[in-house]
Amino acid sequence: MTNEQVGEGAAGRLTRAAVIDAALRVLEERGLEGLSTRAVADRLGVRMNTVLWHVKTKARMLELMADAVLARIRYDDLPAVPRERARELAGRYRRALLAHRDGAALVTGTYPAEPHTLRFADRLVDAFLQAGADEKRAAWTAWTVTHFALGLTQEEQAAPEQGDERLAHAVAADTYPALQKTVAHLRQGSFEERFAFGLDVVLSRLPE
DSSP states (O other): OOHHHHHHHHHHHSOHHHHHHHHHHHHHHHTGGGOOHHHHHHHHTSOHHHHHHHHSSHHHHHHHHHHHHGGGOOOSSOOSSHHHHHHHHHHHHHHHHHTSTTHHHHHTTOOOOOHHHHHHHHHHHHHHHHTTOOHHHHHHHHHHHHHHHHHHHHHHHTOOOTTOOHHHHHOOTTTOHHHHHHHHHHHOSOHHHHHHHHHHHHHTTSOO
16 A cells, blocks of 8 residues: 555544644643644654645644634624623633633634634624624724734733743833833733733724
């Protein structure tokens, strides 16, 4: 039996869902920098070509992984008030990202037109439409919320350990006077508080 035949047999036994599940496990173990199709193949005990048979390219694998991250978002028990529903959806989105090592970095830069991603986007846009936003404002507000969540969560997952004082030491009053006045506020407060603050700012732009 040739190597190609071995790969074809393994590909037939595997499923795309199993490949993506293995990829997410590699992500948890190695982080995004250590994620590769070869690492996924090694975890599954198959050839790399077998993994590629299911996902075609690493970029496509990342898209499918990003969509799988959003699969954990629930849509039950959402608030009836549209603005509060949008707030809750944004919070669930952030928690889905945080549930995976480097989850925000994984999702950032992908553009998965896949069921879980589209379902979340549809629910968020609908909340803004129900809140009275026109179609453009609803779409752009959803875009703003998701990118804000991605950026802040990516920062949170890459944040330095407690006690890191590099920022305080770098911000001298004679060079960065405005930053020096506010440096304590730049460092204090949990990411949860920062997320709530930023979300309030965005949602305040919706029609009353």
